[in-house]
Amino acid sequence: MxxxxxxxxxxxxxxxxxxxxxxxxxxxxxxxxxxxxxxxxxxxxxxxxxxxxxxxxxxxxxxxxxxxxxxxxxxxxxxxxxxxxxxxxxxxxxxxxxxxxxxxxxxxxxxxxxxxxxxxxxxxxxxxxxxxxxxxxxxxxxxxxxxxxxxxxxxxTMTQSEMGVVYARFTEEVLKYDDRKIDEVVFEKGGDMVSNEAGKHPITAKILYNRGVELTDTDRRFFENQLRNALLSYEEVVQHIDFGKDQPLAYKFYTEDNRSVAEIYGLGISRHAAQLxxxxxxxxxxxxxxxxxxxxxxxxxxxxxxxxxxxxxxxxxxxxxxxxxxxxxxxxxxxxxxxxxxxxxxxxxxxxxxxxxxxxxxxxxxxxxxxxx
Structure with missing residues (x-):
């Protein structure tokens, strides 16, 4: 958060x-x-x-x-x-x-x-x-x-402005696709995607893996196919974060503090906190x-x-x-x-x-x- x-x-x-x-x-x-x-x-x-x-x-x-x-x-x-x-x-x-x-x-x-x-x-x-x-x-x-x-x-509903809440909980649950490998998922403001719509903001989802886990080509294929399809299929994800349905999943792998990290880029959709x-x-x-x-x-x-x-x-x-x-x-x-x-x-x-x-x-x-x- x-x-x-x-x-x-x-x-x-x-x-x-x-x-x-x-x-x-x-x-x-x-x-x-x-x-x-x-x-x-x-x-x-x-x-x-x-x-x-x-x-x-x-x-x-x-x-x-x-x-x-x-x-x-x-x-x-x-x-x-x-x-x-x-x-x-x-x-x-x-x-x-x-x-x-x-x-x-x-x-x-x-x-x-x-x-x-x-x-x-x-x-x-x-x-x-x-x-x-x-x-x-x-x-x-x-x-x-x-x-x-x-x-x-x-x-x-969408605020159509810079103010609001991006509800990312269900997206986090989807990104925790393997509890044996993943330590935590965190979200940050900013990222590689560019927004042309009011109320949509670049955000980054960081998947932090357990130490000793190495990301391979098999993981890349998983991200580009199964994980992308999941992120674009669940309504609870699509309503709150736009990962680009007409384009490949924007992501990258790298190592930080001697452990593997995957970053996925999307556009967070700011909504009213109607409950509050x-x-x-x-x-x-x-x-x-x-x-x-x-x-x-x-x-x-x-x-x-x-x-x-x-x-x-x-x-x-x-x-x-x-x-x-x-x-x-x-x-x-x-x-x-x-x-x-x-x-x-x-x-x-x-x-x-x-x-x-x-x-x-x-x-x-x-x-x-x-x-x-």
Missing amino acids: EFLLNFLIWSPDPNMFVIPGLNHPVRWYGLLFAGGFIVSQQIMFWLFKQEGRPEKDVEKLTVYMVVATVLGARLGHCLFYNPGFYLTNPIEIIKIWEGGLASHGGAIGIILAIYFFSKKYPQYPMLWMLDRLVIVVALTGAMIRTGNFFNSEMEG YEAGYCILLMLFFFWVWKNKRFTLPMGFNFALFMVLLWSLRFVDEFFKMSQEDFEEDLILNMGQTLSIPLALSGVVMLIIFFQKGKKTMSGDEFNKS
Whole structure:
């Protein structure tokens, strides 16, 4: 990974570490996903304590939230983005470890979970709960989107400029074609290829071999045929690094520090860091709604935080989708992608709720009237 003031070459290992003895990797995404719930639970403990509510009830709430988020997000992805495949292959729905979570489905799952939670524990009105949950939901969303960035997924559209991110992780995996011979693969800015397009930058992929490995004519033929074909065949490579589909692979072999090195030249395609854009505005939403809860909950109507959150989050998400690559092929032919289509009714529902809550305006966000009844 290399970062200067123009573009970032991004190729982190999605595994944070491997558990000794079990040979099981702990991934950044999973850690950030779980960490979002852990940190959110601690914040909810504090909020409940400030309002004189039993902290032990947060533990019950956490179970509802975790189950609802995971199930809702998974089912949302399956039904919104590829229903034909999952309905004919239902066993694939449970393979959550293979990826595929939709935030719109997670949002619906959370709302349903709070409905059932409030039914079981009537001392917690649904809107009272949602007014506080938006604070931690925004935080968890920021951490999950950061995990997406570490996974090099949900990449953005081309920036057409010197700024942006070149996602090189999958290319690195292709270039590590033989773990017995290769020590590591690193990327550097600059190289022998010349760019005539805005947003495409010369970069160099350096394959560093283990000491004692010598590159031969057999390796040259492998580079010029099998490796070139692989680099030009995988969509995950072509979308991010252009190795020149109409020309021979540009590379060279040499020795450095008494070991063999292969350099391959390409053009990195800078893209928007759409995941971090979303993480950024989720952090701002968290801070804003915490401020509203702290300073305005005794004057604003119950449900205000939640309604305004729905308007702001899904409106921002609608805009953010313009900077994201399509998640499924069918979205290429749509005027609005699936994320935008799903965001519109959720944002509009927030507008309707704001109007209704202000017209009624009997109970404040603090829920004092409810507590006294």
